[in-house]
Amino acid sequence: MGDLWLGNVEEETTDDEIREFLCKYGFPSFDSIRRVRGTGEHPAAVVTFDSVESYVLRRFQPRLHNMVWKERTLVVQVMPERHER
Template identity: 65%
Template sequence: MAELWVGNVEDSTTDEEIKTFLCHYGFPPFDTIQRVEGTGEHPAVVLGFNDIASHVLQSLQPRVHNMFWKSRTLVVQVVPGRDET
């Protein structure tokens, strides 16, 4: 499973809006979403893609990293793989 961190997401943004936005820029639909509150100033989401390799997300990430969306500049990074054994 590959994960994508999308930081500085407007708090009121729905899961469906995030999915529509990313799909517009060529991302596949995500399978899971986890909201990360942080300090409240820069909320984020971690998106999980069950059938996508990290290198695929890395090739797509520059399309939306530093993009201005909903009055905020997004910070988008591929989460490094984790060994959960």
């Protein structure tokens, strides 16, 4: 399972728009999404891929990091792996 942080996403962007954007650049369809509002200035989304490992996401991440989408420069990072106990 891998998580991808999409920072500075326009707050009005729908989950479907995020899915279409990621798929356009070669990512598989994500399994879940969680919105992170933060201070409201730079909202983010964390998308989870249940069947994709973090090392695979790291290969795709440079395609989107610092890309301008909807007049915002995206900050895209692969989240550290969670170890369930």
